[in-house]
Amino acid sequence: MKPAKFDYVSPSTVEAAVAALVASNGEGKLLAGGQSLLPLLNFRMARPSILVDLNGIEGLSYIEDRDDRIAVGALTRHRDLEHSPLIASKLPVMSAAMRHVAHLAIRNRGTIGGSLSHADPAAELPMLATFYDATILVQGPSGRRTITPREFFVDALTNCLEPEEIVVEIEFPVLKQDGWAFEEVARRFGDFALASIAVSVLRGPSGLEAARVAVMGVADTPRRLDEAEAALVAMELDDRTPDRFSEVVVSQVSPNDDLHASAEYRKHLLGQLAKRALQTALAMKG
Amino acid sequence: MNSDRRVTPSDVLRPRNVGAPIKRTEDPRLLTGNGEYTADRKPDRPLHLAFLRSGQPHARIARIDTAAARQASGVVAVLAAEDIADDFKPVIPFSRMPNYYATPILPLASGKVRYVGEAVVAVVATSRYLAEDALELIDVEYEPLGAISRAESAVAADAPLLHEAAGSNVLIAREFKKGDVAADLQAAAVRVGGRFEMTRKAALAMEPRSYTAEYDKRRDAITLYTSSNIPGIVRDAVSEALGLPGHRLRVVAPDVGGSFGSKGSLYPEELLICIAARKLRRSVKWTADRLEDVSSSSQAFAEIVDAEMGFDENGVATSLQADVIGDVGAYSIYPWTCGLEPVQVVSFLPGPYKIGSYRGAVRGVATCKPPTGPYRGVGRPISTFVAERLMDLGAKALGIDPLEIRRRNLVRPEEFPYRIASGIIWDKTGFIECLEAAAKAAGYDQLRSEQAEARKQGRLFGIGIASYAELTGIGSRIAVAPGMPINTGSETAKITIDSTGAITAAFGVASHGQGLETTLAQVVADDLGARFEDVRVIQGDSDEVPMSTGTFASRSAVLGGGAAKHASKLLQEKIKRVASHLLEANADDIEVTEGKAVVLGTDRMVTFKQIAKAVYSDMKTLPVDARDELSATYTYDPINGTTAAATHIAVVEVDPATCFVRILKFVVAEDCGRIINPMIVDGQVHGGVAQGIGAALLEELVYDEDGQLLTATLVDYVIPSAPEVPVMDVVHVESESAVAGGFRGMGEGGTIGAPAAIANAVADALSPLDIDVSILPMTPERIFQLIETAKQKSKGKTDE
Numbered sequence A: 001m002k003p004a005k006f007d008y009v010s011p012s013t014v015e016a017a018v019a020a021l022v023a024s025n026g027e028g029k030l031l032a033g034g035q036s037l038l039p040l041l042n043f044r045m046a047r048p049s050i051l052v053d054l055n056g057i058e059g060l061s062y063i064e065d066r067d068d069r070i071a072v073g074a075l076t077r078h079r080d081l082e083h084s085p086l087i088a089s090k091l092p093v094m095s096a097a098m099r100h101v102a103h104l105a106i107r108n109r110g111t112i113g114g115s116l117s118h119a120d121p122a123a124e125l126p127m128l129a130t131f132y133d134a135t136i137l138v139q140g141p142s143g144r145r146t147i148t149p150r151e152f153f154v155d156a157l158t159n160c161l162e163p164e165e166i167v168v169e170i171e172f173p174v175l176k177q178d179g180w181a182f183e184e185v186a187r188r189f190g191d192f193a194l195a196s197i198a199v200s201v202l203r204g205p206s207g208l209e210a211a212r213v214a215v216m217g218v219a220d221t222p223r224r225l226d227e228a229e230a231a232l233v234a235m236e237l238d239d240r241t242p243d244r245f246s247e248v249v250v251s252q253v254s255p256n257d258d259l260h261a262s263a264e265y266r267k268h269l270l271g272q273l274a275k276r277a278l279q280t281a282l283a284m285k286g
Numbered sequence B: 001m002n003s004d005r006r007v008t009p010s011d012v013l014r015p016r017n018v019g020a021p022i023k024r025t026e027d028p029r030l031l032t033g034n035g036e037y038t039a040d041r042k043p044d045r046p047l048h049l050a051f052l053r054s055g056q057p058h059a060r061i062a063r064i065d066t067a068a069a070r071q072a073s074g075v076v077a078v079l080a081a082e083d084i085a086d087d088f089k090p091v092i093p094f095s096r097m098p099n100y101y102a103t104p105i106l107p108l109a110s111g112k113v114r115y116v117g118e119a120v121v122a123v124v125a126t127s128r129y130l131a132e133d134a135l136e137l138i139d140v141e142y143e144p145l146g147a148i149s150r151a152e153s154a155v156a157a158d159a160p161l162l163h164e165a166a167g168s169n170v171l172i173a174r175e176f177k178k179g180d181v182a183a184d185l186q187a188a189a190v191r192v193g194g195r196f197e198m199t200r201k202a203a204l205a206m207e208p209r210s211y212t213a214e215y216d217k218r219r220d221a222i223t224l225y226t227s228s229n230i231p232g233i234v235r236d237a238v239s240e241a242l243g244l245p246g247h248r249l250r251v252v253a254p255d256v257g258g259s260f261g262s263k264g265s266l267y268p269e270e271l272l273i274c275i276a277a278r279k280l281r282r283s284v285k286w287t288a289d290r291l292e293d294v295s296s297s298s299q300a301f302a303e304i305v306d307a308e309m310g311f312d313e314n315g316v317a318t319s320l321q322a323d324v325i326g327d328v329g330a331y332s333i334y335p336w337t338c339g340l341e342p343v344q345v346v347s348f349l350p351g352p353y354k355i356g357s358y359r360g361a362v363r364g365v366a367t368c369k370p371p372t373g374p375y376r377g378v379g380r381p382i383s384t385f386v387a388e389r390l391m392d393l394g395a396k397a398l399g400i401d402p403l404e405i406r407r408r409n410l411v412r413p414e415e416f417p418y419r420i421a422s423g424i425i426w427d428k429t430g431f432i433e434c435l436e437a438a439a440k441a442a443g444y445d446q447l448r449s450e451q452a453e454a455r456k457q458g459r460l461f462g463i464g465i466a467s468y469a470e471l472t473g474i475g476s477r478i479a480v481a482p483g484m485p486i487n488t489g490s491e492t493a494k495i496t497i498d499s500t501g502a503i504t505a506a507f508g509v510a511s512h513g514q515g516l517e518t519t520l521a522q523v524v525a526d527d528l529g530a531r532f533e534d535v536r537v538i539q540g541d542s543d544e545v546p547m548s549t550g551t552f553a554s555r556s557a558v559l560g561g562g563a564a565k566h567a568s569k570l571l572q573e574k575i576k577r578v579a580s581h582l583l584e585a586n587a588d589d590i591e592v593t594e595g596k597a598v599v600l601g602t603d604r605m606v607t608f609k610q611i612a613k614a615v616y617s618d619m620k621t622l623p624v625d626a627r628d629e630l631s632a633t634y635t636y637d638p639i640n641g642t643t644a645a646a647t648h649i650a651v652v653e654v655d656p657a658t659c660f661v662r663i664l665k666f667v668v669a670e671d672c673g674r675i676i677n678p679m680i681v682d683g684q685v686h687g688g689v690a691q692g693i694g695a696a697l698l699e700e701l702v703y704d705e706d707g708q709l710l711t712a713t714l715v716d717y718v719i720p721s722a723p724e725v726p727v728m729d730v731v732h733v734e735s736e737s738a739v740a741g742g743f744r745g746m747g748e749g750g751t752i753g754a755p756a757a758i759a760n761a762v763a764d765a766l767s768p769l770d771i772d773v774s775i776l777p778m779t780p781e782r783i784f785q786l787i788e789t790a791k792q793k794s795k796g797k798t799d800e
């Protein structure tokens, strides 16, 4: 289990990294934390001609407060997000989710840019980007552009980037909310999720004024459930609300059977988590 | 060879080390990264092997084209079956068992491939990277012959044959019988039964299999460093296969990072690396990567058992019958044969219970999968699972408490030695004592009231008991694997005090995590009269003792420990004789302790160093005929071996929302005889139970209908990690056995009891829903399906 031969460069600027990608004619790969890429190299499932290491680029790792938005540099490690007081106060759903990402050693190296780009359908950060409707800033040969999560996550393990583009920053809007929850079930602590849901609610004069719902592990990409959000806002709030919400959520997904769980079991799990998540969110006092 | 001389308690004057929780002497080097594993060997300019493995489950090899690979950078040789045909004799896993077909062990697939992962071509290159690059240039043309993926379909008359010469896919068939089971079942007040299954499992040692063949040009000799736990058996087999006498073939198992049985058979790669080293006159290294380890090391379980048990109205089990089908994979293994695992299921099925009549039939069936082989507990994890489920089913049917029904059926203290219905004889062991101790430690009655309370709240709370017995430290009268021709019934200890006064104790056993360097030194220190820290233990090296096998089947404390005791005594006699000259005292008045010989009741003494000097260097002190080399060798054979037993109690709760099982409490009460080191015994129990939790709840190798392994990585093959393993309570019931030292083997028990206890606990938790547990692992998915089916059923009932 040794990788095929590859070259290696360690540029010190994003521009130089883009240039290295351009020079590789689509055969190059970016190396961030290496936590997903290296196994693929060792299995020879990825055979890049050259690895362009992002770790030597200064200024790609930061968590920045921009009032109603939080900007995160692409090379920011999972562990930094997990322990950031700023994230805890402004993006509490992310803060709660981060400890479910893999294990400590992996969180020490894995990066947000790598996680989004790898686009695992059961990974937390792609789901969080979808939940928050983050703005993904990428840089390519012709400059910078922004991409929404809906565009970015094309399919399982597939993003919409051009081969010469690099994710440089992710900007998360701070949500107006007075209740939220993140729920996940994995076989073991730190495993990829069998099912997971994030919920946020904003109360109005009567019932809810706004709601946000995103799920993962139950489709080829993380998903925002607009219909469930609308249905939740329209619901009367009583003891039966979590059950009704759970039914709506489940009706919105059609997962596949796989080695770890059947479609019915995943739906069952998601339903249970949806109920629990809404109960938690509604129990919070603004 | 000497047989057992019963050691009386007075032989051990003052045990200081045996029984003490001494920290393992291995640990400082292992924990600081200073261990030396096979892959750490650095022979001069070694070559590296990589294997091209079959992606086909069953196919004729039509053509192998290695021309391009031979030209590739760094490649020294490319070897396929025909390139090495004249370099070895196949190793045959012979057995005297009737109805058994021995498939030969070949280094590389010859003629056809029989499972995905079987080695077909070996590339030898200057680095592993270059060797793996060259693999991609090899072209093998296969003619598919149809996958044989399920044992049940492989026995069909029209199934393709994996080994044509065998004439059948059934490689082994056997039946055990006692009494008239049919009549007894007929007469039984209650009959319970079912179809039970334990799926295929990987042993998954932390260190994958690893071999380094170091070639000595001057003597055409090889030293094989191997991660094996049977270096002695490997030495003898490779010696035969390659025609290399033992003094030109040394086999060493250095530090070994676990085996759990998966390193306990001779492997094709072990043969191939020696063939390659000799052919190329170079040292060669290979370490399996995780994928190779999971897909080509021997696997475990894979058995389906149709079983039925009959009880009288008092809950006494009268009769038991079982038909076992074992999916043994593509080949028989050396030396244990493919009968090892499935045959043990039927020979151990009656377990610690006095069941009057028995019929147990087993078939081991070849399929396109890696061979099954020894796995911690061998056969007994599943025999215990089945017998303990049946006990609980009987208890339920009769309205008897599960604890009480076991009391009524276990062999009682006054009934030993007891021959169970399959023919195994249990010597005196604390069966009932373990049951009662576990119940007490768990607070059994209290647990039942907690359960009643929990059930009122609708919680799925369950308690599971499993009792088992096993044979350990097996001597020469019993074959570890049925009909096996090699002797595994004895072990040698050679203890020497050299001219510096240093003590070295050499053994043929081969620790791969059990801590034998510590425990054997404890035994030697006490019986020789030395200080623990002065005893160096050498093990796992075929050059150290004339014949050995290794460490398996819970034998090393009993056989190695017994040999250590006897050899220590012999050497102590010599020490006393020399000391009696030096101290001018009667040998009977001399006590040997703490590395000194002391005249009892005086302060006159000589140290081992002074004694060594007198014997070896100082030519004046001793008469010539008293200069007897300070060394003693003893080969110990416990003849029958001894029984070990335990009761496990698991308390679980099933979360109906997630269908996950949480283990709330786990208690083990075990009888391993006199304990050498309680810390090591606890560690072995903890580790065994952790693996048992894997078998009960998590681990499963899944092969699809095309013989492809779907769980080939540790993302998909899920093993317990720290959060899945609860704190355990281990109670020691220390009843001395009749073998030397009073020891019993205990390396495997944890894995035997835990799956059954957890299965019973989960079944108990789910019993309000009328659900039975008959397959392991009980994954959340399986629990979900069971609950769904139960809901449908009860809906159907209310609809009616």
Ligand SMILES: Cc1cc2nc3c(=O)[nH]c(=O)nc-3n(C[C@H](O)[C@H](O)[C@H](O)COP(=O)(O)OP(=O)(O)OC[C@H]3O[C@@H](n4cnc5c(N)ncnc54)[C@H](O)[C@@H]3O)c2cc1C
Residues within 6 Å of the ligand: A029, A030, A031, A032, A033, A034, A035, A036, A037, A038, A054, A074, A100, A101, A102, A103, A106, A109, A110, A111, A112, A113, A114, A115, A117, A118, A122, A123, A124, A125, A161, A165, A166, A167, A168, A190, A191, A192, A193
């Ligand atoms: C055992 C294990 C368990 C795990 N469990 C989880 C889990 O539970 N949840 C979870 O979310 N993740 C999990 N992970 C994955 C982990 O979070 C990784 O860190 C993450 O998926 C990839 O980040 P990385 O920085 O290591 O990326 P790398 O492995 O370096 O790269 C991944 C991919 O992204 C590309 N890439 C990297 N950076 C950029 C960039 N800035 N712009 C464009 N493309 C880029 C690379 O070229 C590569 O294709 C697990 C990993 C392991 C090994």
